[in-house]
Amino acid sequence: MRSSLLRHRLVHIGGRVTAGAALLAVTAGCGLLGGDEPAPGPGIPVKVAALALADVAPLHIAIDHGLFAQRGIAVTLIPASSGQDAITKLASGDADIAYAGDIAAVNAVDGGLPLKIVAEAAVAGERTMRVLARQDGPAQSVPDLAGKKLGRNAPGGVSDTLTKSLMADHGADPNSVTWANLEFGAMAAAVKAGDIEAALFPEPFATKAEKEHGLRPIADPATGSAKNFPIGLYGATDAFATANPGAIAGFQRAMRDAAAAAMANRKLVEDTAVKHLKGIDADTAALMELPVYRSDPIITELQRVPDLMRRYGAKFRRPIQMSELIIPPPPPGT
Known part of the structure; x- marks a missing residue:
């Protein structure tokens, strides 16, 4: 049963799992990830900017x-x-590689940043993001969001674009919304206080908001037009990638193995969340709805991002072809 489940989960990573990654996934809870082998020397320094989200568990x-x-x-x-x-x-050089939502990355490219996609991070699974509201508030369903003040993490990001997509799929006018820009960690208190009526929460913030603030889910935004939507990637500037091909390839190989391990061993992800995500205890980690972790880019899936953005009002300076941005990962098994 365990080996069958493992094979099923590894398929979701895109069918490109190396033998080494599969071995890592099988033994993730049995010592291979326990530091039995001494780590090599310090290596090429790489600074990675990232949010405290469940999406980046493989990075940790x-x-x-x-x-x-x-x-x-x-x-x-x-x-x-x-x-x-x-x-x-x-862009400022304070980071060499950055985790960002795919939508934020596309906006950066459209704004002129010479960004290259090093690896994917996560794809939205069932209920890995939720639009949450107060139990007794005026927003009890998706159509109720029309005309309301909603929270988003930042303009032009995953949180507002997928909320707009969700509303349009349910016949509500996404242009009727007033937005408040808040960090994810501040959204639950703002909803509970009535400062905003609802917001899209990723994990671990969704589970934490339900557990600690009693918020209720209105809908899963990764449905309809946004089903199985890519929600995070790792990018680097073209200059850094060109000057440091060894660091890029090493990052891609390590993230491929880490994504495989995360998909094969939920307990590993939970323990990582407790260690690295502020305010997350073991009970909350056990309740989280995890995304699908994958590293190797799938061009057709990534192209859905600018296509959906255009559908909901994005005006690009030029057509965005995600295939032109991808740094091909090393072959599996290398």
Whole structure:
């Protein structure tokens, strides 16, 4: 049963799992990720800007268990408050690689940033994001969101674009909404206080808001037009990628193995969340709805991002072809 489940989960990573990654996934809870082998030397320094989200669990797994070190790179995490903040750090040189929502990354490319996609991070699974509201508030269904004040993490990001998509799919006017820009950690209190009526919450913030603030889910935004939507990626500037091909390839290999381990071992992800995500205890981690973790880009899926953005009002300066942005990952098994 366990081996059958493992094979099923590894298929979701895109059918490109290396033998080493599969071995890592099988033994993730049995010692291979336990630091039995001494880590190599410090390697090429790489600064990675990232948010405190469940989406980046494989990044922490790769750091904690020496997967980057095994590939000859030394990763330092740079905290970011949003995908846009991470991209700002990337553009300024404060970060070499940045985790950001796919939508924020596309906006950055359209704005002129020479961004290249190093790896994917996560794809929305069932209920991995939820639009939450007060139990007794005026927003009891998706159509009720029309004309309301809603929360979003930042303009032009995943939170507002997928909320707009959800509303349009339910016949509500997304242009009728007033937005408040808030960090994810501040949204639950704002909803409970009535400062906003609802907001889209990713994990772990969704589970935490339900558990600690009693908020109720209105809908899963990753349905309809946004079903199985790519929600996060790792990007680098073209200049950094060109100057550091070894670091890029090492990052891609390590993240491929870490994504496989995360998909194969939920307990590993839960333990990682408790260790690295502020305010998350073991009970909350056990309740989280996790995304599908994958690293190797799937072009047709990534192209859905600018296509959906155009549908909901994005005016690009030029057509965005995601295939032109991808740095091809090393072949599996290398």
